[in-house]
Structures are given as structure tokens and as C-alpha cells.
Amino acid sequence: MADMLLAQGYAVLFPDSLTSRGEDSLCKQKMAQRDITQTQRRSDALGALAWVAAQPWARPKAIAALGWSHGGSAVLAATDRRQPEVAAQPNTFAAAIAFYPGCAAATKAGYQPNTRLMLLLGESDDWTPAAPCITLGQAVGAELHVYPGSYHEFDNPTGGVRLLRNVPNGVHPGQGVHAGRNPAAREQAYASVREELRQTLGTVATK
Numbered sequence: 001m002a003d004m005l006l007a008q009g010y011a012v013l014f015p016d017s018l019t020s021r022g023e024d025s026l027c028k029q030k031m032a033q034r035d036i037t038q039t040q041r042r043s044d045a046l047g048a049l050a051w052v053a054a055q056p057w058a059r060p061k062a063i064a065a066l067g068w069s070h071g072g073s074a075v076l077a078a079t080d081r082r083q084p085e086v087a088a089q090p091n092t093f094a095a096a097i098a099f100y101p102g103c104a105a106a107t108k109a110g111y112q113p114n115t116r117l118m119l120l121l122g123e124s125d126d127w128t129p130a131a132p133c134i135t136l137g138q139a140v141g142a143e144l145h146v147y148p149g150s151y152h153e154f155d156n157p158t159g160g161v162r163l164l165r166n167v168p169n170g171v172h173p174g175q176g177v178h179a180g181r182n183p184a185a186r187e188q189a190y191a192s193v194r195e196e197l198r199q200t201l202g203t204v205a206t207k
Contacts, residue, residue: 001066001155004190010197011057015048017041017074026070030168038105041074046089049078053091062201064095066193069128069152072101080106081114095200097193100125100152103133117142118196120189122150127170127177145192147185155189156181 002012018024021036045065053060067075075098080086097118119137121130123146130146137144147154151161161180170177 001190001193004194005197008194008197010201011052013048013052015044017044028166028168038073038077041071042077042083042085045074045078046085049089049091049093059201060091062094063091064097064197064201065093066097066099067101068099068155069101072098072128073103073106076101076103076106076111076113076117079113079115079117080109081112082110086114095196097196099155099189100128100130101133102128103136107132107136107139111136111140113140113142116196116200118145118192119143120145120155120192121147122152122154122182122185123148124150124178125152126172127152127167127179129171143192143196145189147182147188150182150185152177152179154180154182155186157186 065075075096079096093115095116099120165176167177
């Protein structure tokens, strides 16, 4: 994704919420045992927004947030207008793009986006299922893309679908989850991302 965005002329920043806090992955941790939550990830995303907006090369009104899985949920957390930390920001993301986030908590909490929202979901995802995100997306008027025959990480450029038995969460806790690429869905999703960024951020001159 970074390569694609750079080729389109955009600058890319990846905030690191994990290794900066002594973690390298959350996938094998049960939800209730995680020390890194969306509270921290919201602060990190908003901190990144503030930093980028202050740079002389940036356009403060043309910054988008993208995230995958737990990072996709962080996109939701950082664009929820009901959160005081979000409402207090002088700048707002021009677009929020989330690949297969966990949406159940946001749906239950009454998430209300403060910007355009796009959700890209695998119809067969048994890790972060599509159904709660479809419910949320329809409730808030998000742009929904649901890819048939696609699991978690459908946009992975390499490998194939595999069963991850060491993931304790998901639709069937303790039984593992499926993850892996669907090349057709990946191409469609990336095309949708490019078009969304073109609409919200405008075109960028490339060298």
C-alpha cells in the first residue's frame, strides 16, 4: 500500500502503536488481556494527524487515515465525533478508510464519523466479521465494499488462505481464523482506495 500511495504522489506516515509500547503483535492475545486498546491507538492517530498538519509540505485539509484490522478499528476510534479527544482536534481527516476492522464495539457505542468513511470487507471473514461493519456502515452512510469469497487479509500481496489456529478471537473462539489473499478483491479494493483519495485529497503531481 505504501508503494502504491507513494507512486500516486502521496506522502505516507505509519504511526507505530505497538513496538513503542513493547509489543510486536496483538493477534495472539485475547481481547480482554490486551494492554494496547483503541484509546491509545486513537491518541496515536490524532497525534500523527497533528504532526503531519503542522509540516510545511502538508495540506492540513488533505490528510486521510487508513488502517487494517485492529488498525482499521483505530481509524474508527480516531474519527468518532462523540469522543472528546476527537472533537477537540483543530484538524479533521479528509477521509477514513478501514480494511476489515472490528466494528462490533463501535456499533454498540453508537459511532458517528466526523468525515467520509469507506469500509472494505471480506464477506467470508471469520476473524473480524463483515456483518457488524455492514450494520455500522449502513447506519452512518459509509461507502461499503464487501468482497465475496474473501477472508481477513484479502489484500495481502503474497501467500494464500490459511487457518491460523493460534488466534484466540474471531467468530469461533479457540478454533482459529482464516486469513489470506484474494488477488481480484485486492485489485478492486486498491482501485477504490485510489479513487477515494483522488476525490477527497485531489490529484498530486508526481515527479
